[in-house]
Amino acid sequence: MLATLLWSSCSTQEDQGIRGLISExxxxxxxxxxxxxVGKSILEKGGNAVDAAIAVHFALAVVYPEAGNIGGGGFFVIRQNDASYHSLDFRERGPLNSHPDMYLDENGEVIDRLSLKGHLASGVPGAVDGMVKAFQKFGSLAWEDLVQPSIELAAKGFVLTEDEANKFNRATELFQRYSTVDPVQFTGKSWEAGDTLVQSELAETLTQIRDHQREGFYAGPVADYIVEEMQRGGGIISHEDLASYESTWRQPLIGEYKGHKIITMGPPSSGGLIILQMLGTMKNFDVSNKGDRYADYLHLKTEMERRVYADRAAYMADSDYYPVPIEDLLNEEYLKERFLSFNPERATPSAEVQEGNLLSMSEETTHFSVVDPMGNAVACTTTLNGGMGSSVVVSGAGFVLNNEMDDFSIKPGHPNMFGVLGGEANKVEPGKRMLSSMTPTILEKDGDLYMVVGTPGGSTIPTSVFQTIVNVIEFGMGMQEAVNEKRFHSQWQPEVISYEKGALTGNIQEILEAKGHELSERSSIGRVDAILRLPDGRWEAGADPRGMDAAAGF
Structure with missing residues (x-):
């Protein structure tokens, strides 16, 4: 056996052709x-990929609280070594007392930030129920072994980097404004690199979850803390909401692209549909990242994005509440019809892009990828939505609540925090899951496990996953190189191509502007964490250098 390895992606994005951590x-x-x-240690104990994923999830709730969570939700995509596929929806739900007009004033106008910050911004958390459901179906080690590492991290504390210290200093004012009790574990000092963050209340909450599994969160003292926080802050999550929450096993979406099988998440995630629509369209084109042809690829990619995000606004939602036309959206003839207006030399104005006529129908998140020695794989993306969620820390329980209600269409045609427009299909309803962009995805090649991939990033999630897949399959990159590659993003509205600093090499800007595109530099796009099987059967990690992402293997 190889020596145990831990590798953090600290290389610059300018490094090309580099390799990530390699393990056997x-x-x-x-x-x-x-x-x-933590995940690696679970695998070394003989745990499987789901065991490790559960342990990683709880650990991220401690060491990465702006996105890792027990106060939010997410999605699992699982491939077992017998080539069976599973997906688990533990997305948050609208509280039972929610309604379509809850964020509108008496004139029907959106009340600024009401769906973004504070107690009304939170959906009913699904993360803990999701971890328990996954464990009940696939877990192999003792539940206690999976939660205990996170308890120790919370109780003993961990040392902050400079970036982490700055993150908590920036969050202090919002935590104090929106939490009903000052969360002094976060706000009680000015943080510096090298300080140790101890979260004793969170350690006790995790202990309740360790000892009582689901009931340790949705009942008992932790549930009381949540409801008391809601009552003090004017929120609407109740004991009934918590007791009735259920995550749901769903059929994953399955697609194909040039000999690769794509296993991804279906509604209420829009991400899987988006990448399958884009790959289903692009298979009819020859693309390259060489010279001026890369700009032509980016033009093609942008035109696809405008069309699929228009479809997203019109047709995608929680399929338990709205009949999402999945087969129609992925129909080959429909995709061809959607692209008849494509001009390789000219951008299509978004005003001219609407949802298609169906043929048969009359940024804060985190992702992790796991492969175990038995050949099982997990892609898991979880979220609080915005960084630090609603900025409400549950007093007594020590964790941050999500602000996922903003992912509903709080008013048709009104953009959410990521600028994505929504329609009637995704309106607020009691018990409904809000539409998501999360895109945990697994690929096979020649029947074997090939890639595990996903990212945070709000509306940029599907396009970042798409770009990473294309970097490997079409452009021949290794996993770390594909993750490092500069990213571009566009959607239906706003009508702009966003790009990372340093992405406009050669004549890219000149060519795209000549085609009628507007370009806008922005901060980093996504934080892809992925795993690729190499030709010799070993695994290569891609840990995103845009954050402190890291790979561990043996």
């Missing part, structure tokens, strides 16, 4: 080195 048997890639180390 198993790999974990997550947003924080301590969480990846």
């Amino acid at each position: 048997k198993a790999m974990v890639v997550s947003a924080h080195p301590l969480a990846s180390e």
Whole structure:
């Protein structure tokens, strides 16, 4: 057996052709080195990929609280070594007392930030129920073994980097404004690199979850803390909401692209549909990242994005509440019809792009990828929505609540925090899951496990996953090189191509502007964490250098 390895992606994005961590048997890639180390330790104990994923999830709730969570939700995509596929929806739900007009004033106008910050911004958390459901179906080690590492991280504390210290200093004012009791574990000092963050209330909450599994969160003292916080802050999550929450096993979406099988998440995630629509369209084109042809690829990619995000606004929602036309949206003839207006020399104005006529129908998140020695794989993306969620810390329980209600269409045609427009299909309803962009995805090649991939990033999630897949399959990159590659993003509205600093090499800007595109530089796009099987059967990690993401393997 190889020596145990831990590798953090600290290389610059300018490095090309580099390799990520290579391992022979198993790999974990997550947003924080301590969480990846926890997952690796579970695998070394003989746990499987789901065991490790559960442990990583709880660890991220401690060491990466702006996105890792027990106060939010997410999605699992699982491939077992017998080539069976599973997906688990533990997305948050609208509280039972929610309604379509809850964020509108008496004139029907959106009340600024009401769906973004404070107690009314939170959906009913699904993360803990999701971890329990996954464990009940696939877990192999003792539940206590999976939660205990996170308890120790919370109780003993962990050392902050400079970036982490600055993150908590920036969050102090919002935590104090929106939490009913000052969360002094976060706000009680000015943080500096090297300080140790101890979260004793969170340690006790995790202990309740360790000892009582689901009931340790949705009942008992932790549930009381949540409801008391809601009552003090004017929120609407109740004991009934918590007791009735259920995550749901769903059929994953399955697609194909040039000999690769794509296993991804279906509604209420829009991400899987988006990448399958884009890959289903692009298979009819010859693309390259060489010279001026890369700009032509980016033009093609942008035109696809405008069309699929228009479809997203019109047709995608929680399929338990709205009949999402999945087969029609992925129909080959429909995709061809959607692209008849494509001009390789000219951008299509978004005003001219609407949802298609169906043929048969009349940024804060985190992702981790796991492969175990038995050949099982997990892609898991979880979220609080915005960084630090609603900025409400549950007094007595020590965790941050999500602000996922903003992912509903709080008013048709009104953009959410990521600028994505929504329609009637995704309106607020009691018990409904809000539409998501999360895109945990697994690929096979020649029947074998090939890639595990996903990212945070709000509306940029599907396009970042798409770009990473294309970098490997079409452009021949290794996993780390594909993750490092500069990213571009567009959607239906706003009508702009966003790009990372340093992405406009050669004549890219000149060519795209000549085609009628507007370009806008922005901060980093996504934080992809992925795993790729190499030709010799070993695994290569891609840990995103845009964060402190890290890989661990053996």
